[in-house]
Amino acid sequence: MLRAVLKGLVAIIILAAGIGVFKLFVATKAVTEPKPASERSWNVASVRLQATDTRPSILSFGIVQSSNMIDIRPSLSGRIDEVGKTFVEGGMIQQGDLIAKLDRFDMEKNVEDLAAKAKETDAQIAETRAELKGERNQIAALEEETELVRRDYERTLALSKRGTSSTANIERAEIELKRMRRSLLQKQQIVERLDASIDRLLAISEQRKVALDRAYRDLEDTNLTSPSTGFLTDVRAGKGLEVDPNDRLATLHPINKMEIRFELSEADLGVILGYGSRRELPIGEIIQVLWRVGGQEFKFTAILDRVEGSFDAASASVGLYANIDPASIERLPAPLRPGAFVEVLMPGPDLKNVFELPQAALGMDETIFVINDDNRVEERNVSYLFGQAGRVFVIGDLKNGDRVITSRFPELGPGALVRSPNP
Structure with a gap:
């Protein structure tokens, strides 16, 4: 029994010693002081702004076609x-x-026939003119004879009044005078008919010459x-x-009558017409054209000529036409053909006092992040004007020297502490 009591006492002593040691460890443990939380700084890329006046180019794609097939x-x-x-x-x-x-036989024979008829008419004209000349000479002779007969008739009348000429002589003289006048009148009528004949023959000659000219042209047109x-x-x-x-x-498809048809979006058209000093399409200005063939690039120029009369509602765009400069494509190593697909760089709007940014710097809500003097982020509202090829042009609450963040990520927001390797 004594042995059992001793065993219980030993167990109690061991338990008490363990509790004492545990309390000693707890009382003497090291106390860790909490450290204050540090603010995180984000690495960002940035650019410094500089206001500029520029006229960017608008990129479009077009098809080469003939303007006058x-x-x-x-x-x-x-x-x-x-x-x-x-x-x-x-x-x-x-x-x-x-x-x-074309077969020339019929045309050649037609030319020969009309040439012969033209010669025939010319001969008739010459013959009629000769006859006319003879008739006029006869008229001149008849006029002289008529004048002599008239004088004889007047002398006969004078002698009759003095009683030295009979009535029969007067009648014979009068009949002869009338006969001469009648002959003269007939000759004058013949001359008038010959004049009319010559006019008619001249008209026929002109008609046959015209027909002959047409026949020669038809012969050439073979x-x-x-x-x-x-x-x-x-x-x-x-x-x-x-x-x-x-x-x-x-x-x-004439190579000197080739043009490019390309489309301008409604948004780009709105920028050209709604902003800048021109506010009109650059009709008559030179545009740059790029033709890619088999890994090679060929450049030439065209002149913006006209705009289509209506918008394409499906694509929200309008078609434009530019006449290709024939001299600029003569130097191309390969002939430019209708149907070729080309890139077009058209002069855009005149932008004054605008800021150019990488497109990644602009938020969907047309805001940008600016780094202030305390290296913290400020949000600024801007107005988007134009963008292409990864660059945008904006205006707004900005000034020269502002540092704009070009890298955006979800953790970035107004008030965030940032550091940028760009000065």
């Missing part, structure tokens, strides 16, 4: 005897090159040549083919 049609009916070597589908034909030759240098499409001609003026042999 020419339907190649023969002016005559006939059979094609020969086709030009360059008159092929998709080929480039030079001005004056042969398109086709050789159908290209009216301009350009590209051919829809070629439909071959040797032996019977054609007439209603047949279209091909469509010619």
Whole structure:
């Protein structure tokens, strides 16, 4: 029994010692003082603002097309005897090159026939003029004879009054005078008819000369040549083919009549018309054009010519046309053809006292973040004017030297502490 009491006492002593040691550890443990929380500073990229006057370019895309396509049609009916070597589908034909030759036989015979008729008329005119000249000479002689007969008649009358001439002599003299006057009148009528005949023959001669000129032109038109240098499409001609003026042999796209059709968005049009000093489309100004082919870039120029008469409601845009400068495309290593896809840089609005920013600096609500003198973020409201190729132009509560944050992230907001490596 004593042994059991001793075991219980030992257990109590061990438990009490453990409790004492625990309390000693608790009383002597080190106390950690809490540190005050430090404010986080965010790294940002920034740019310094500088007001500027500029005229940015508006980028658009367009299609090359012909402003004046020419339907190649023969002016005559006939059979094609020969086709030009360059008159092929998709080929480039030079001005004056042969398109086709028509059969010339009928045209040549028509020229010969009309030339013979013209000579015949000229001969008739010469003959009539000679006859007219003879009649006028006869009239002159008759006038002299009539004057002599008149004098004889007057002498006979004078002698009759003195009683030295009979009535029969007077009557004979009077009859002779009337006969001479009648002959003179007939000759004058003949002259008038000959004058009228010459006028009629001259008119016929003019008609036949006109017909002969037309025949010569028709003969020349049997050789159908290209009216301009350009590209051919829809070629439909071959040797032996019977054609007439209603047949279209091909469509010619002149290279000096090529243009670009491109579209300007309603937003860009609003910027041009609603802001700046011009407030009008730059009609008549030079625009830059870029043509990309097989990894290469070819540049040339065009002149803005006109605007389409209506908006395209589906795309909210309006079509514009620019005439390509023929001299600028002559230097291209490859021929520019209708249907080519090109990039167009059109002069934009005249912007005065605006600020240019990276597009990433502008928020969806047209706000920007500015770093103040305490390196804290301030939010500023601006007005967006124009943007392209990752750059935007704005106006608003800004001044030269302001540092604008160009990198945005969710944690960034007004009052945030930032640091920027950009001065």
